[in-house]
Amino acid sequence: MDKLPEIVELLDESGIGLADGEGLLDERERRILIGAVNFHALARPGRTFRITVLRGPRGTMPSLTDDRTRHIEWGDDREVVGSLVVRSTVQTTSGTNPPEGLVDLAVDLGGEPEVASAYHQLPGLMGKVRRSVRFFAPVQFDVLRQYRTDVTEKRYRKREVPKKAPVRITRGTTATGHGATPAIIFGIHWLELGGAERFALETVQLAKEAGFTPIVITDRPSTHPWITRPELDGAIVVPLTHPVSPEQESAFLNGVLSAYDVRGVHLHHSTWLAQRLPWLKSIRPDLPVIDSLHILEWRTGGFVDISVRMTNVIDHHHVISPMLRDYLVGKQGVDPAKVELATLANLTTKGIGQAAAKAKSDDGPFTVAFVGRFTQQKRPYLFLQLAASLKGSASREIRFIVHGDGELAGEVHGLVSRLGLSDVLELRGSDKPVAKTLADADVLVISSDNEGLTLTSFEATAAGVPVVSTDVGSQASLVAEDLLVPRHPYPFISTAAERIRTMINSPEQRKTWLDEQAGKAAAFAKLPDARTWVRDTYEGWLK
Template sequence: MVVRSTVHTTAGSGSTEGLIDLAIDLGGEPETASAYHQLPGVLGKVRRSVRFLAPVQFDVLRQYRTDVTERRYRSREVPRKAPVRLTRGASATPHGTEPAILFGVHWLELGGAERFALETIKLARDAGFTPIVVTDRPSTHPWITRSELDGAVVVPLTLPTPPEQESAFLNGVLSAYDVRGIHLHHSAWLAQRLPWIKSIRPDIPVVDSLHILEWRTGGFVDISVRMTNVIDTHHVISPMLRDYLIGKQGIDPARVKLATLANLTTGSIDHTTQVSESHGDVFTVAFVGRFTQQKRPYLFLQLAAALKDSAPEEVRFIVHGDGELAGEVHGLVARLGLLPVLELRGPGQPVSQTLADADVLVISSDNEGLTLTTFEATAAGVPVVSTDVGSQASLIAEDLLVPRHPYPFISTAAERIRTMITSPEQRKVWLDEQAGKAAAFAALPDARTWVRDTYEGWLS
């Protein structure tokens, strides 16, 4: 095949200087590689092989490592960046007249933080702002066509970016628009540039929305604590995060705002179909989530295989999602003999339909903040069996909180689900406890209302 480029290079005429990179799209669906697929060297090859040949056994080792890391993390203080000391005011930097909000977003893919980010972008647009949305993670950004982004300026960054290009970009944004505020949604790149922004525009308020503690790496909460001197408000979605920032890290309570996502995604759920009995002749167990290492869909499939062999009556399964581990999920479904009893559903199908078909939802994650699917399941009248991670205890019935270590998770979750199958009365008791916790949580301040009021304050 001979390819002729119509792109002219401006480089020199030397034999190597005149070459330019040329990318050819050969078609086909985009594929996302997990972090394990990208591990370099011999050691990386060994880890990759073990991870995909024995995912559950590999996860056992990961969880023991998490135990050690969590104990160490809980006992340490996170260092802070020094506050900005420059005295230049906003008048030192001329800016445009069109009011805007600068958003830092991880990526435009399925996820709880991303769903909330899109909602805040819509609220900004409705309030009269131009949303400027910057993403900093490699992605095909399947949500980039969503209606919430209509009228927004979307900039998917490709990192690393030369410092001179970064400063030119940020200077351009601050000069072309009247940026009234910055809202971070799990954006490491923008968080790390806050000291520079605050040095030239100290008048711009900064809000950082946090969802989850990540013990192995520190994650976005760690970054937020390090940058707390250039962040005006830490928005958290759970009491656990509030207590961690105030009690452990010593952040001023006046700068930590608890506002929950309890009602963010439950609007499409039919609240009139609260049920306590099985939805049909066959008891249905569902998984809803991204196919990632964090969500551990392979562990749900191992649970499904255990229930297939041990349930007191016929049982079927729904796995609803997509992601970087899709190939592994499809392979395990066949290898574990689940094809006759398991249905795979993609992100194009509504989650509300899966919940309408389910008798129980299982959350197998090894870490979470507070899952939106738990709120959705509660609204649909579906009990949830969840790993005891993050703030899930705020919503899940106590008996349905199960260990995150793989083998105890499988055995305990299977036992609870078998009880639901044989005892609809006990299933209702657990569902009522879950609904009571969700109602108490919904009485806390609402994130959407708080963000709307905050943006209106920025506009005035």
């Protein structure tokens, strides 16, 4: 349980348990409320706040920093949990007196986390049609999506991303002083399960170990189930909810810069913070900026395009795969000296360069596994269609493990029954370790329609398990060439099924493919390690 940050003084509360956690809120809600208090304390130094704390129905999003917090009226479905009075202990601008008067706020913590597909939220008649097609015919719907991706990818490859003009200032103007505590600002998408988020929290931990206070800012609507993670103990977490008024945005960032001795900025898929880098650089041109990038998104350009646009105010583009490095340098003309390739090969494994094939016996069923979130990107429904194909065509007993959870959980459970897989397929959740699934598996299948370079590929390699993967992102950097299969649904099913049947019938060929995969892993192990590079960079910021 994390303590109340020093930037806030608790004056009164109605049994909420903000300070000690022994009250009306669970730990996730308590930390979300502290995050809201952090924002207002930094945006309005010295002010006293009376906060009415609301709770919404299950699945509703929090309202913590947006304009709605100023309203003293709320929806009929909102429960009043209690109220508290806090004072910001952040020092005001030099030469001014602390402002007077009580500020009333209504902070809505939202409801219990509920996983729901974005398709469930599509409005109107067209939304209803898309939902119906998507959930009754997911494979056919995906066929249309992939053809659309082909068109957008072809168009995308031809264009150059425009770049923001550089900030030419070499010395910023000093409006306020700064605190004595060294800090790093982190921009993070949200505090939910994900590969980028897993690495982001790893860097937060590295910052603490180096002697920094992490200032963690999230910018996407979420109930933040990961806000209770131990990596965030001692961090100043601020979950933004939008729209935040422009004057509040600058006041908040000024509050951070004045309350702490900020030594750097590290972005992890944060649109809001990326778009405010030119302003930050205009007042603090000495502030080093890292942007960590994981995946190229053909449909929208995504965070990679945002990073290219802001390259003139970013000091280091950290990329986790050769494919991203080549795209930034070769296609978008980013200065090669600014692009740092440092991989996540050993983020969740140890000794990937020494991976060895797992001995297999002809006894017992051949086991095919899927490990990942149940999302549109990961396409678990395609794995289930593959399983149905293999069930009827394998030359020996076969079984399947699907390990994960997410917004398509209902669809996954329904398809298992509809496809007649209940007797050969086991569903596993977060209560089981992924290592156990990989220990049980003969092959891992990655059915995603887009990736950067999956952590599960590294984990499977370390466990001696060959990977059959769609040929997306930088998966070719690790997966054996013959085991890279088409992204389009029906070619994916037929090609993946053929490769797996070959493994079943020829253990020698399975070993050959795994040896190729292990060789690529050994080459990857020689590349710079992201954890080491980040640690060295942070230590340099302390000097």
